[in-house]
Amino acid sequence: MINKTAIVTGSSSGFGYVTVIELAKAGFHVVATMRDLTKSAQLEQELNSHNLLEQVDIEYVDVTSQESINKLVEKCSKYNSVDLLLNNAGFAVGGFAEEVTIDEYRKQFETNVFGLMAMTQAILPIMRKQRSGRIINMSSVSGLIGFPSISAYVSSKFAVEGYSESLRIECKPFGIDIVLIEPGSYATNVWKEGRSNSTGIGNEDSPYATHLAKIEERLAKEEKNLGNPLDVAKLVVSVANKHNPKLRYKIGKGIKMNVFMKHLLPWNIWEKIILRLLYK
Template sequence: MNGPIAIITGASSGFGLLTALELARSGFQVIATMRNTSKSLELLKKAKILNLESRINVHELDVTSETSITNLQLLLEKTGRVDVLVNNAGYAGAGFVEEITMDEYRKQFETNVFGVIAVTKAVLPLMRRQGQGKIINVSSISGKMAFPGLSPYVASKHAIEGWSESLRLEMKPFGIDVVLIEPGSYKTNIWSTGKQITELSLQSKSPYYKYMRKIEDYIQAEEGHYGDPQEVAKKVVKIAMDKNPTLRFPIGSGVNFTLWIKNQIPWKQWEKIVLKKLKIGK
């Protein structure tokens, strides 16, 4: 492959698809991975329109499968190098803690946490031998602040935040930068087809049903204010080309201000603000 090589997970839609195109447009040879390669049609169609077909290489990858990770390692042995890894694959698990099964929690962590770790471990030996590389983990504002009804997703993103801090400190002496990008709310399918709500919380007999409906109503009411995901894709490419990026990049309308407020006020005041927004009260 000619030019720097970037691997991106979850490239069939959303941030992943747009980032793959932006990386290719910026001169990268992109290994666009996804669990189901039959879903690559939109990516390849857009790549053709932009005359980027020669820079997009689709590869099947299930981040939760050891066999699939091994196949990725074999591919990397052939390419001989990796300059950028974008850990983007993930989904949002939702529901109330009492009603979420342990299996649902485990599935959330298998993709959003252990999948990220497994893919990263596959590229680390190459990057370490190269003496350079960038690992960009797509986190979320949810990795810095919680929200009711989204505990599996929130917990997984908090885990990625802490893990990324440790990994950055480990890899900095080897010339490898680890970066977190923390998007707020954007128009991607993670809040539609990508969100998986436990069935119990959607049933009218659930003690949390009315609360769940208020959360759903709030999310739907806010959809008109969601950002353009292209903004995140462009930011990822900018980070990929930055010679000395910092650890965290919050992005999205109001994200920095919201994080600042949360860190300045007492918790009791913060929870009142959140519950008031959701119209939840005794």
């Protein structure tokens, strides 16, 4: 039996890390890519503890570097097929829109949007020639609902949502499925190690300082309710093996209801609810 091959970006931590392990457990040969190979030791140790090390190739890829992406594609020739691409690499810029510089917005989009697009463009010709394949783009509830103090991250995920809708329709005739996974709040490092605060955030003289304090206070209270990233990894494996997957898969406590309510309620009502929750 020939194992299917999966490529996972952003494998050094968070969803990518646990998904590499779960895909390997499910029988995939996984190409785990990361920008910093010095972070590979923990993943290798975990894989070895499950006797899965031989099923995973760890490769350097910086999704903002076309050269590194091209080198990965060259290495893909040794595989019988490329069956799955999980575009997971990303980070979050924190800060209020007035204070986030345009360069910081650009940096956010370089990884979360243009990096995802570059990886997709590189792998699509392989899948198109196979006339089969699946691309899963890791989105977020932030790609469906706007939140204050993370407009850069939110707008990047909204962009991924629109790109994926168009891409799905373009790729269907070639037997390629495009899927969005939209997690809510999970215990990953995207808001810690994976967070890059704007130059304006944390300034006590900022007109948004009080708002930021209230938002962070609320987030701290909700930390105990953060989901287990393993649940998202298992969803990825499930979607990877589905015969005819949907475009969108929402996961996380209250996410489906929140998205439903946003679309059901008039904007002015929705806005009042959010303002009351965050700033009361």
